[in-house]
Structure formats: structure tokens, C-alpha cells
Amino acid sequence: MRSTLSRYILLAKRWAWVIILGMVICGGTTYLVTKLLMQPVYEAQTRLLITLAGTSQNDSTVAAIAQQPTFNQLITNPNVLSPVAAKHNMTLKQLSGMVKTQPGTNTPIIDILVDSSDPQLAAQLSREVARSFTDYANTRLGSQANFNIIDPVVPTDPVRPRPSQDSLIGALVGLGLALAIIVIFEWIDDRLTAPEEVNKLLGIDALTIIPELSRKQRSRNAEETPELAEGCRILCANLNMAQMLRPFKLVMVTSSMAGEGKSTIAANMASFLAMSGKRVLLVDADLRHPVLDQHFQLNNQKGLSNAFLEMWAQVEMELDGQPTEIPSLRVLTAGVLPSNPSELLQSQLASQLFNHFRNTPKFDYVIFDTPPLLPIADAQIMAAYMQVTILVVDASHTPRKAMVRAKQALNRTGTRILGVALNKSNWPEFGQVHDYLSNIQSRPRADIAMSMPPNTPPVNHAIDATNTAILPSANNKR
Template sequence: MRSTLSRYILLAKRWAWVIILGMVICGGTTYLVTKLLMQPVYEAQTRLLITLPGSSQNDSTVAAMAQQPTYNQLVTNPNVLSPVAAKHGMTVKQLSSMVKTQPATNTLIIDVLVDSSDPQLAAQLSLEVAQSFTSYANTRLGSQANFNILNPVVPTDPIRPRPSQDSLIGALVGLGLALAIIVIFEWIDDRLTSPEEVNKLLGIDALTIIPELSRKQRSKNAEETPELAEGCRILCANLNMAQMLRPFKLVMVTSSMAGEGKSTIAANMASFLAMSGKRVLLVDADLRHPVLDQHFQVNNHKGLSNAFLEMWSQVEGELDGQPTEIPSLRVLTAGVLPSNPSELLQSQLASQLFNHFRNTQKFDYVIFDTPPLLPIADAQIMAAYMQVTILVVDASRTPRKAMVRAKQALNRTGTRVLGVALNKSNWPEFGEVQDYLSNIQSRPRADITMSMPPNTPQINHAIDATNTAILPSANNKR
């Protein structure tokens, strides 16, 4: 029940602009058209009161009401309308389209109604049609009925258009169209509707859920953005628990498509792991579009690609990466971009390279930020060397079919898919999370410097452990 309500709230937030826009456009357009372009039409009414002679008033009333339907039909007879039409230079057909009758229920009254853009003409025609019918009934039909004509009042207000009412109807039509568009788009929409759908769709768990950040939040570093920081800490906690249950060192962070935020999540995950005391090497394994050198402001002249381009004995010592402001975090950049990364990753040197990372005792984790899985082959090739893989999914736009294809591709490589990191979530459950984080952030904090675990050497000896980490600030990058 609650998840269903949450889905409706999410739909309302996502599509509110379509509903408002549809109502405003249709309602406003209707108002302008009816107000400025449509000619007003007035309706004049003349009443005919039927009376018949009889032995009693009751008998005459019953007889008059019995004949009322016949008289009502005869009012618009061409023989009745032709004298009036000829007088005003109209055809009978034209006049007939302007005239209608309406018998009053349970009365002896027939209303003769005439519509015209000229209120004076409408009143005149209504009266003349009533008079023509009376003359016709008395002379042609030999009717014994008496017809009392109540003179019409010249109308002052048009019966149509009515801009206010018409614009309301237009707004309702716009609402209907907007709802139809929403239903169509939701029906063809292939995105996730809830975090629980990840397990049903892919058979793996959502390791963390990071909400969509505002422009102001994206301008801050991760530690100053509680929603991002806690999402990354949850991811690190899940990674540590998985490592205790089944040890591993090589972790690949990838996504099905580009732009899902995998590089930012990889950088933040590595940074928070390092701040928790883990020794981490973050490798920019995207040999086509590297970004980690920009994230951490480090030199990219030498990096991972040098292992393929130079003698192994010359680069083995450089595979430990460059120091960062976090004492136990080092970054190995991509280096010079090769023209044939897929071929290099399938060479004998690649196997030697990844064995080196797997066997090194200098790091607890070696995290690889790789290219997306589906556009190119690089990530699928590297996945075969990896012990575990984390799949980053943009919850706001990644189609289900892309996620399924990515999971199938990973299954073929033999890597262990640890779970999914859901990024850029707009699900309403995060309102409660943000409220909780706001409450705990308002409490005073003691500044406690964490010491390294016993017998764990710092791998960045030149940097003091009290330095603040400079972390990537946005969750909408690669």
C-alpha cells in the first residue's frame, strides 16, 4: 500500500508540469479564441400560451396539453417560416437553422427560441414566428385554440460563447489530454519504478541509493552533502561486509551506458574506504575517456597505459599510482590514450598486469573505474580479470532492457556481480532520509582524528593524516 502511494507521489511530482501546462494551454487558448475570435450569439424567447374552450377549465386544460406536441412541431413548419423569411430576405432554410421550439413541461406554454448575433433581430424574429404560427393555425388549420403571445425581451447576455465557462471546459480537456499523454509515456517507459525492482529484474541487490542532487549540492564536496556522503558510506559498508564473507581485492565499477555517474561513485567510494582506514588504489581504467586525473588534480603523463607501451620492468614500480590528500588513497591515472585499447586488454601483458594488482600486498582494495559495458568491449574484457563488479545505474533514465543486457554481459565474463549502486534517485522515500540527516547534522560533534589500524603502514607518507579529503562533488558525471 505504501509503495503504491509512493509511486503515485513520484508520478505526480514527475508529471505535474505536464498537467499544469496542458490545462494552462488548453484553457488559455479556449479563453482567447472565444473572447477575441468568436462572434457572440444571443437567444430571444417568445412564449405561446395555448387555451381551448371547454365545458370546464380542467377539460380545456387536458385538451390543450394533448394538442401541445402537435403545435410544437408546426411552429417550425416551412409554411409558418416562409412569410417571416421573405420579409427579412432570408431563405426558409436559413431561418429554420435559427429557430427552435421548446415545450414547457406540464404547462400549456410553447417557447419559440431564435438565435442570432443581433439581439434586436433575434427578438423580432422570435415574435414574428410566433405571430405567423398563430395566423397559420387559425386560418389554415381551423384551430379552435387561442394563442396568447407574450412579447419577448431583447437579450443582453450572449448564450455563447461564454469565455469563463468555455475556458474551464478547455482546461478540463487539457487535463484529459495531459493524463492521456502521461499514461502513454508511463506505459512505454522502461525505467525502474522502485529500488525493490532491481532484485526482481536482475537477481542482485541494490547496495546503495543516492538521490538526485540539486545544483547547489553538486557544487559542494561529498562530505558537505549528507545524502551523497551517507549513500557512499552505505556502499562502502556493504563492500566491506562482502569482503569479510568472501575475500576479494579487485573491484570493477561500471555502468551499462555512459553518463550514469560511475566515475564519481568510484572516486567517492575509494575516498570513503580510504578515510575508514583501508588502503586503496583507484585505477582509471577508461582508456578512451579518463576523468580521474581531473577529479583528483593529478598528473596524467604516466598511468595504466604505460604498462602496455613500455617495458614491464620499467613500469611495475609506477603501478602504485600517485598520492592524494587522503593518506591511504592512491590514484593510478589512465596515462597516454592508446589507439587500440581493446586489443591491448586482451594481450598477455594484460593478464600479467591484473595478476600484479591481485597479488599486491600494498592495498586492501584496487578499484577500477572502467568504461560503460554496452557501447564498447573494454569493460567486458576487463570484467574477466575482476573478482567483483558493482553496476552503477542511473535510476532516473536507464532503461530496464539496458540493465538486463549489462547484467547478461557480466554473467558471461565470470565476474561476481556484487550489486547495483542506484544513482540520481527521485523516489520519495528519500524525504524521510533527508529529514533524519538534517536532524543529526544539527547536533554538536567532537572532532576525532582516526588512527590507522595496527601494523598498517600509510601509503602516502608525505601527507599528514589530519588533512581533509578533497572528494568529487557531483553525482551526475561519468
């Protein structure tokens, strides 16, 4: 029940602009059309009171009510309307379209209603139709009834259009159209609607859920954004637990398509792992569009590509990467971009390179930020060398079909898929997370310096262990 309600809240937030836009456009257009383009129509009303002579008042009323339907139909008879139409140089069809009758309920009264854009003409026509019918009934029908004509009042307010009422109806029509559009798009929508769908769709768990960040939040460090920081810490905790159960070192972070935030997830995960005391090497393995050198403000002249372009003996010592402000985190940038990365990754040298990373005793984790899986072959080639893979999914945009294709591609490589990191989530559960984090942040804290485990000195010997980390801030990058 709660998940269903949360989904409806999410749908309301996602499509509120469509509903508002539909109501504003339809309601506003209706108002302008009725106000500026449509000619006002006035309605005049003349009343005929039917009485019968020679009977008691009660009998007269009953008899008049009994004859009322007949008189009501005769008012619009051509013999009644023709003299009035001829007098005003109108056709019988024109006048018939302007006249209608309305018999009273349980009363000997018939209302003759005439619509016209001229209120004076409407009143005159309704009066003349009433008199023409009275003459016709008395002379042609020989009716014993008496007809008392109650003259009309010249109308001052039009019966149509009524811009205010019409615009409200237009807004309701816009609401209906908007809801129809939402139903159609939701029916054909191929995106996730809840975190639980990950396991049902892919058969793997969601390791963490990171919410969509506002522009202001994206400009801050990760530690200054509690939702992002805690999402990354949960991801690191799941990674550490998985490593304890089944040891591994090489971790690939990828996504099915570009723009899902995999590079930022990889950088933040590596940073938080390092701050927890792990020795981490973060490798920018995207040899087509690297970004980690910009994240950490590092020199990209030498990096991973040098292992392919230079002699192995010359680059082996350089594969430890460059130091960062986090003592136990080093970053190996992509280096000079080669023209044929896919071919290089399938060479014999690539196997030697990844064996080096797997066997190095200097790091607890070697995390690879790779290209997306579906557009190019690089990530699928590298996945064959990896021990575990984390698939980053943009919860708000990535189609289910793309996720399934990415999972199938990873299955063919033999890598172990550790789970999914759901990024840019708009699911409303994060309101509760934000409230909880806000409450605990108000309590006083004590700074406790993180010390390294025994016999495992920091890999960045030149940086003091008390330095504060400067983490990547945006979750909406690659």
C-alpha cells in the same frame, strides 16, 4: 499499499509538467479562439401561453397541456416559417437553423428561441415566428385555442461563445489528453519504477540508492550533501561485509551506458573507504575518456597506459598511483591515451598487470573505474580480470533492456557481480531519509581522528592524517 502510493507520487512529480502544459495550452487556446475569432451569438425568447375558451380554468390548463406537443411541432412547420423567411430575404433552411422550440414542463407554455449574431434581429424573428404560428393555427387549423404572446426582451449577453466556460472545458480536455499521453508513455516506458525491481529483473541486490541531486547540491563536496554521503557509506558498508564473507581486492565499477555516474560513484566510494581506514588505490581504467585526474586535480602524464607503453620494470613502481588529500587513498590516472586500448587489454602484459594489482600487499582495495559495458569492449575485457563488479544504474533513465544486456555481458566474463548502485533516484522515500539526517545533524558532534590499523602505515606518507578530504561532488557525471 505504501509502495503503490509512493509510485503515484513519483509519477505525479515526473509528469506534472505535462498535465499543466496540456491544460494551459488547451484552455488558453480555447479562450483565445472563442474570445477573438468566434462571432458572438445571441438568443431571444418569445413565450406562447396556450388557453382554451369555454372551459373552466383547470380544464383549460389540462387541455392546453395535452395539445402542447402538437403545437410545439407545428411552430417549425415550413408553412409557419416561410412568410417570416421571405420577409427577411432568408431561405427556409437558414431560418429553420436559427429557430428551436422548448415546451414547458406541465405548463401550457411554449418557448420560441431564435439564435442570431444580431440581438435585435433575434428578438424580431422570435416575435414574428410566434405571430405567424398564431395566424396559422387560427386560420388553417381552426384551433379553439388562444395564444397569448409574451414579447421577447432584446438579449444583451451572448449564449455562445462563453470564453471563461469554454476555456474551462478546454482545460479539462487538455487534462484528458495529458493523462492519455502519460498512460501511453508509462506503458511503453522501460525504466525502473521501484528499487525492488532490480532483484526481480537481474537477480542481484541494490547495494545503495543515491538520490538525484540539485544543481546546488552537485556543487558541494560529498560530505556536505547528507543523502549522497550516506548513500556512499551504505555502499562501502556492503562492500566491506562482502569482503569479510568472501575476500577480494579488485573491484570494477562500471555501467551499461555512458552518463550514469559511475566515475563519481567510484571516486566517492574509494574516498569513503579510505576515510574509514582502508588502504585504497583508485585506478582510472577508462583509456578512452578518463576523468579522475580532473576529479582529484592530478597530473595525467603518467598512468595506467604507461604499463603498456613502457618496459614493465620501469613502471611497476609507478602503479601505486599519486597521493591525494586522503592519507590512505591513492589514484592511478589513465595516462596518455592509446589508440588501441582493446587490443592492449587483451595482451599478455595485461594479465601480468592485473596480477600485480591482485597480489600487491599495499592496498586493501584496488577500485577500477572502467568504461561503460555496452558501447565498447574494454569493460567486458577487463571484467574477466576482476574479482567483483559493481554495476551503476541511472535509476531515472537507464532502460531495463540495457541493464539486462549489461548483466548478461558480465555473466560471460566470469566476474562476480556484487550488486547494483542505483544513482540519480527520484523515488520519494528519500524525503524520509532527508528528514532523518536533518534531525541527527542538529545534535552536537565530537571530532574523532581516524587512526590506521596497527602495522599498516598510510600509503601517503607525506600527508598528515588529520587532513580533510575533498571529495568529488557531482553524481551526474560519468
